[in-house]
Amino acid sequence: MVKTAVKVFLRTRPTATSGSGIKIGQDGQSVSVNVPKDQSAGLINNQQEMFSFKFDGVLENVSQEEAYTTVAHEVVDSLMSGYNGTIFCYGQTGAGKTFTMSGGNAGYAHRGIIPRALHHIFREIDLRVDKMFRVHVSYLEIYNEQLYDLLSESPGTSDSMAVLEDSNNNAYVSAQLRFAVAVAVTVAGSLILVYGFLTDAGLVEPCRSHTVFTVHVEMRTSEAASERAILSKLNLVDLAGSERTKKTGVTGQTLKEAQFINRSLSFLEQTVNALSRKDTYVPFRQTKLTAVLRDALGGNCKTVMVANVWGEPSHTEETLSTLRFASRVRTLTTDLAVNESNDPGLLLRRYERQIRELKQELAMRDTLSGRARVSYDDLTDDELRDLHATARRFLAGEADAEELPADSIKRVREAYKALRAAHAAMKSEMATQLANLQRATEDGAAVVRDGAARSRVAPGVGDLDLRTTGGFTVGQAPLDSRPPPPRSELGDHSHAHSHAPLPSGAPSPSGPGPALKAQSSHHFPADGASAYGDVPTLDSPSIARGSGAAAATRLAGIFTVPGDRNAVFRRYKSDFPEGRELTAALKAASAALRETRGSIKSLGDAVNGAKRRIDELTAAVAQRRSGGVSAPPPGGDAEVLDGETYALVQELKALKAQYRADFDALKAAREQLEPYIQAVAVARAALLEAFDRWAATQSDATLRRLAAAGRNGSGGGAPGEEEDELDAGEAFERMQLARITERDPDSLAYHSALRRTAAGPPGSHGMGRPPPAGASGGNAKAAAAATRRMEATQAVNRGLAR
């Protein structure tokens, strides 16, 4: 914004009589008016005789051309640079306002500011070949405080016409027509066209209304940058002349017109006074005239006033009034600024062009760097659908990271979004499962508590404390508090399976029997997964806990074959509501754990994959550097990388960042796994404890009957559940078989026969009849001894062979 003073020029109408009383100073700016004393006032008369004023210039006896050059040329030049302008003529009626603004009919040389300004504008347009212009004109009349569009074919005022303000606080008249002036028409042609129009409109005839002729100019810097437009307008205002009605003695319609004119000019004066005093309130809205001239008087506009005076002695009073008003107008300032169009359509065109150019730039860079053609457009619906499916498969561990797009930022961003969506969906599913699991676990715990209440020997002993994450109350030792079995009994992990399970017998005073001790070497993973599946067998160490140990010992006494105990356990889980409920809870917990583990596994795979790739890239970069491909320049500080090494280093950098992020995610995911592990442990403990208590209440005969039914497969368990519930003995046998097949396939038949012999004749354990005490144990011992012998022989042979 540039502060600019309003310029005021005085123009005098040639007078017929001499001695007008108006004196022009040598500087061409000072004006003095001599008012002869009124002799009728008597001898003592203090009436002021001389009045002095100063303006920006005085036009006395000057041609129309000189008047234009002095008053309007600079304003029109500013218009062509994007600044608004207003030139208005003010003065008493007949002082020459219309002559100045429009011109006289006497000849071409008499044309006024309007036709000369149009001539000027089109001449400039012709000269500025690097720019594009559009010119419109509008023509407004304010008559008796009503707005009239003089370009409208339908005469009369329109209700929809009103003086409004645009977003830049510039005044404009709504619903006013604009007449487009073709730029292609020659300057002279345009002039004739517009001048003819002005004549038709009666502009060159004296009128008793205010008229505003506006030229709107739209300028664009060039064809290529057509999205940037500068808008400016020039208001050429011919005000109606003030009139002393008493003096002129007008009546009727003319009097009414004069009253309207004087009233609006009076408000114009008040407005100028308020602006001049810098009042906070300026009555712009009091009349249509001040509303239209708002910009010219204090807004974004370069303003020039022509004060027209008729220097006849009979008009001295009117002349003084005009000069006083002109002096106050000269104190006003306006704020000038170029008006750039903020038309959204233009902005859109500008952004479209920028995007087009950027895409071309990218395509060029891709070509230079040898990349395959990369699309920078938005993904289609089909592509987005595929991407979301790939993201889901990636999180589930079924797709590699390479399947996700990485060729453009846009596609990488979309991939991230798809991953986030897939992750959110997965999280929500897991939350639902967890809620179900918690419900099931709480139900199971309630069953356990009920059972405990019924069969409790000592209150509180052996109860699960579900307020903690699977801990135990007094009397029930947590898993990790149990001392490890002596190495001499169990051997280390690698040898644990070289011993046959010893299902015999008598309980030892130090705890579970040898069979249970041997079986306790089975790994009970810290994350709660059973070695043989989700549902525990009775060979799990938990059977020996707390009060459950008594039941386990009793069961071990009744059933010398581990499979029989599991058979009872299976019956318990399938035929008894309590067992069924607890088994269901455990399975739900295990399923949730398995699923969560699956997603972690895919993360782990991603981390490992990234690590492998980082190692490869690091080696490749190191090799290129050591090979001198990217060696530092002699004496230089910075290493100069060739294109390929630079690309490798960039990839390595990105990969490391990805690796760190994935690693953190993996760590966080592992921490999230803990509640699932605890939930499985709690559910498992609840099931085993409940079984112990239940078994303690059953008679030996009932237990044996259930074992026989379980052995015959006449109940319990869903298909395929046997695999999960494989007991320790059978599992051990299978493992042995696998080892023998691997080490000495030829001896397979021998071992198979030995095992069958040890197990006794087919059906000897069936039909509800328990095997003779010790028989099975003896056979198992024999089998174990035979295996040990074979392994010892093989070990000796291997040693000899070395």
Ligand SMILES: Nc1ncnc2c1ncn2[C@@H]1O[C@H](COP(=O)(O)OP(=O)(O)OP(=O)(O)O)[C@@H](O)[C@H]1O
């Ligand atoms: N500088 C001048 N040189 C020659 N003739 C002039 C000049 N100024 C005014 N006249 C003549 O004076 C007459 C009245 O001028 P004009 O109509 O322009 O006055 P006006 O101020 O517009 O009056 P109104 O307010 O009534 O419209 C016209 O005939 C015009 O040609």
